[in-house]
Amino acid sequence: MKIRRVLATAVALAVTTPAVLLSVSPAYADAKPAAQTQEKQSKPTIKELEEAAAEAQKAYDKAAKAEAAGRIELEKTLDDLSEVSGTHPLAVASAAADQAAKDAAAAKTTADQAVTDAKAALDALTENATEEERTAAETALSEAEATATTAATAKTAADNAAAEAEEKLDDARVAAVRAYGVLQNAAENALAMKVAADAALAKAIKEAEEAGEGEEGGACEPELDLTSQVTGLPDKLVAGTSTDFSLRVTNGSDRHMDEVLAFVSVHATDKSGLKDTGKFFRLQWSTQSAPKWQNADADDYIDGVGALKPGAHADVKLRLTLDKATPAGNGVAFFAADFFNEDGSCGGAPDLDMYEFDVKAAGSKPGRTEDAKPSTTPRPDNTGTTPLGSASGTPASTGSNGSLAATGSSSATTPIALAGGAAVLLGAAAVFVARRRKTGSEA
Numbered sequence: 001m002k003i004r005r006v007l008a009t010a011v012a013l014a015v016t017t018p019a020v021l022l023s024v025s026p027a028y029a030d031a032k033p034a035a036q037t038q039e040k041q042s043k044p045t046i047k048e049l050e051e052a053a054a055e056a057q058k059a060y061d062k063a064a065k066a067e068a069a070g071r072i073e074l075e076k077t078l079d080d081l082s083e084v085s086g087t088h089p090l091a092v093a094s095a096a097a098d099q100a101a102k103d104a105a106a107a108k109t110t111a112d113q114a115v116t117d118a119k120a121a122l123d124a125l126t127e128n129a130t131e132e133e134r135t136a137a138e139t140a141l142s143e144a145e146a147t148a149t150t151a152a153t154a155k156t157a158a159d160n161a162a163a164e165a166e167e168k169l170d171d172a173r174v175a176a177v178r179a180y181g182v183l184q185n186a187a188e189n190a191l192a193m194k195v196a197a198d199a200a201l202a203k204a205i206k207e208a209e210e211a212g213e214g215e216e217g218g219a220c221e222p223e224l225d226l227t228s229q230v231t232g233l234p235d236k237l238v239a240g241t242s243t244d245f246s247l248r249v250t251n252g253s254d255r256h257m258d259e260v261l262a263f264v265s266v267h268a269t270d271k272s273g274l275k276d277t278g279k280f281f282r283l284q285w286s287t288q289s290a291p292k293w294q295n296a297d298a299d300d301y302i303d304g305v306g307a308l309k310p311g312a313h314a315d316v317k318l319r320l321t322l323d324k325a326t327p328a329g330n331g332v333a334f335f336a337a338d339f340f341n342e343d344g345s346c347g348g349a350p351d352l353d354m355y356e357f358d359v360k361a362a363g364s365k366p367g368r369t370e371d372a373k374p375s376t377t378p379r380p381d382n383t384g385t386t387p388l389g390s391a392s393g394t395p396a397s398t399g400s401n402g403s404l405a406a407t408g409s410s411s412a413t414t415p416i417a418l419a420g421g422a423a424v425l426l427g428a429a430a431v432f433v434a435r436r437r438k439t440g441s442e443a
Contacts, residue, residue, distance in 0.1 A: 046208060049201040056190070056197035063183070063190035070183035077176040081169055090169045097158070097165035104151070104158035111148035118144040210340065220338075222350035225252035228262065228335045236358045236366035239280070239326035247316040249337045251308035257339035260308050262316050263352075265300040268331035268359055277359070280326035286317040293319065301338075308339075328361040 044052070080088040083095060118141035125134055232245030249262050264285070268277045283296040287304035296302065305314045320333075333355045338348030360366055 044200075044204075046201070046204050049197070049204050053194075053197040053201045056194040060187070060190040060194040063187040067180075067183045067187035070180045074176055074180040078173060081173050081176070083166075083169065088172070090165070090172050094162070094165040094169040097162040101155070101158040101162040104155040108148070108151035108155045111144065111151035114144040115141070115148045209344065220346040220348065223253060223339065223347040224350065226250070226257070226260070226337050226339060226347070226349050227252060228337045228349065228353060230333075230335055230353070230355065232371055233320075233333065233355055234357065234366070234369040234371060236360060236369045237320070237322055237331070238360045238364055238366055239322045239328075239362040240324035242319055242321040244317065244319050247318055247335060248313055249305055249308070249316065250313040251310060251339075254310045256310060256341075257308045258341045259303075260305040260314070260337060260339045262302040262305055263300055263334070263336040263338065264296060264302060264316075264318065265334040266320065266331065267333075268326075268329055270327040270329040273330070275327070275329075277327055277329055280323040281331075282321040282323075284319040284321070286319075287314065305337075322359070324362045326359060326362070328364075329359045331357050331359050333357070 077088075080086050081091050083091060083098070086092070086095075118137070122134075122137040122141050125137060227250050229248045229250065230245065231248070232243075234243060234245075237243055247262060247264065249260060251257050251260070262285075264283060266278065266281050266283055268281060269275055270277055284293045285296060285302050285304065286293050287302075287306075289306050290304040294304070302316055305316065308314060334352045335355070336349045336352050338346070340346045
């Protein structure tokens with residue numbers, strides 16, 4: 001669907017380029033921009049995307065299988081490393097160390113109680129106690145304290161051993177979980193790659209179907225009875241102002257059109273014709289089904305028209321706003337319409353209707369202005385000789401069967417690329433239009 005935009009740009013350059021640049025050497029015109037060639041070569045085909053999607057599916061299946069097996073292994077390993085019933089050597093060692101620490105704690109408690117009892121016995125001796133009784137009590141206390149000291153040392157060692165064994169057990173659990181995490185991440189990454197590959201394939205298939213290049217879709221055909229009529233577009237525009245006008249798209253054929261798109265493209269330069277001033281223009285649209293003002297997209301297509309029955313029409317409100325900084329110069333606007341049906345058929349007006357206008361500097365008075373008169377797309381038998389670039393505000397057809405055909409350019413002529421991205425031969429514009437492919441195809 002970008003072909004109309006390319007053609008509109010080519011013709012706009014031809015119209016606005018000063019005569020001195022029209023003598024540019026044809027040698028430059030034969031070379032296509034490297035960026036375009038590289039982009040075309042780098043774009044994968046549907047077959048390549050299908051192969052990539054298949055490989056991504058295989059990789060995901062393999063990763064998912066490994067993740068499932070890893071999850072089972074993780075559960076088994078964690079059971080073996082259980083502190084309660086684990087059979088892993090580390091689990092057994094940890095359980096034994098924990099029990100030893102409990103036994104050491106109990107022994108220390110008993111020893112501490114023995115010290116307490118020995119002290120109480122010594123303190124309970126009266127003045128009438130014999131020397132032997134007092135010596136025996138003191139000896140018992142000394143022995144109890146020694147035993148308590150040994151028990152405390154043993155408890156500390158047992159606690160350290162239990163903590164070390166538990167740490168080793170925890171490390172083993174963490175290692176098992178991390179090992180499974182690697183498999184889990186691999187499966188998630190493989191799934192993401194699979195989803196991306198499937199999405200890329202689906203997008204390419206959809207684009208091919210929309211462009212009429214799919215296996216089930218045929219070539220789009222010209223539809224002369226799908227017309228675009230402009231009203232209210234003046235032949236003079238002033239920087240810093242907005243202009244409202246309208247476009248009526250009419251289905252004059254006997255077929256139902258499921259989706260109709262309007263094409264509106266605006267181009268402008270300064271007075272020298274060397275400087276593109278399109279960045280200062282803002283095009284907005286509104287329809288009955290989408291009443292809120294919306295900015296035109298980069299492809300210059302308006303999708304708010306919807307379906308059109310035979311004989312029906314739809315109106316598109318348009319608003320063209322010029323920034324205050326817009327330089328004085330010249331401009332052109334192109335209009336057309338395309339349709340797409342659910343059965344894969346598609347087509348559109350074979351020609352672009354062109355309107356020229358003057359751009360006045362901010363604060364200027366445009367003087368007397370006239371509205372552009374509505375035009376229709378030329379029929380195949382139209383051999384008029386109207387030159388490219390009619391009077392301001394009057395549409396000039398840019399189709400191969402319209403006025404540009406009078407330049408002598410053949411529909412079989414090889415397209416001439418833009419030279420330096422700025423100057424274009426007037427005849428090159430005719431060739432661009434004469435070489436327009438089916439409506440809706442990629443440039």
